Amino acid sequence: MTTIVAFHAHPDDEVLMTGGTLARASADGHRVVIVVATDGIMGPSEPRRMDELRASAAILGVHRVVHLGYADSGHGPILYPDPPDRTRFARASVDEAASRLAEILREEQASVLLSYDANGGYGHRDHVRVHEVGARAGELAGVRVLEATMPREPLVRVQRLVRLLRIPVRYDPDVVVYSPRSAITHRFDVRRFARQKQAALAVHHSQVSGNGRPATIMRVLVKLPVPLFGILLGREWFVLRG
Numbered sequence: 001m002t003t004i005v006a007f008h009a010h011p012d013d014e015v016l017m018t019g020g021t022l023a024r025a026s027a028d029g030h031r032v033v034i035v036v037a038t039d040g041i042m043g044p045s046e047p048r049r050m051d052e053l054r055a056s057a058a059i060l061g062v063h064r065v066v067h068l069g070y071a072d073s074g075h076g077p078i079l080y081p082d083p084p085d086r087t088r089f090a091r092a093s094v095d096e097a098a099s100r101l102a103e104i105l106r107e108e109q110a111s112v113l114l115s116y117d118a119n120g121g122y123g124h125r126d127h128v129r130v131h132e133v134g135a136r137a138g139e140l141a142g143v144r145v146l147e148a149t150m151p152r153e154p155l156v157r158v159q160r161l162v163r164l165l166r167i168p169v170r171y172d173p174d175v176v177v178y179s180p181r182s183a184i185t186h187r188f189d190v191r192r193f194a195r196q197k198q199a200a201l202a203v204h205h206s207q208v209s210g211n212g213r214p215a216t217i218m219r220v221l222v223k224l225p226v227p228l229f230g231i232l233l234g235r236e237w238f239v240l241r242g
């Protein structure tokens, strides 16, 4: 039995990138801890999204949830000023955040840290910062780091199609995302945990009920028949650092 610490940027990230892996680790008898850098709130802190994260963690069999105390930095051209009560994660000192995370890794005697790949997946500034802080914390605590990602190639094909069809998108379709297949070291089949993963996603009510394209996608995902959800989200990929 070992302890796995999953480091994430925002509540709900734990499900999409690592939910199946965490549920599988817990089912196999390992201790699982989620550390979230931000509470996913842009303004003054409020408990809503952390409550959703704790509900999701309970479904996935996670034993402990820790918030590092930063605010969401937002995804867009403007990095807004900090809210009155805390620093946006994109402005946090990497060393300071990494030493807080390393402290948890030592306290938990963790054997693996899950973090994000060098592109921060699709490039959200908080996700890039998770990569930087996770890498540093792994060094400080002497813990192996597995960086969550997806194979880039199918996504690049979608990007090409978007450009070819001139579909309007909010963000630069040319941005380099995730990791090439050749860099991926671990692929976990988590289709057995599709039901748990979908249920964990569904309790992020604020994200499922919001406006805009991400919320629409979330609503579609939580309503899919479980086997179809498993086909779409039943695999998780990681790059072993170093």
Ligand SMILES: [Zn+2]
Pocket (backbone or CB within 6 Å): 009, 010, 013, 124, 127
């Ligand atoms: Zn996120």
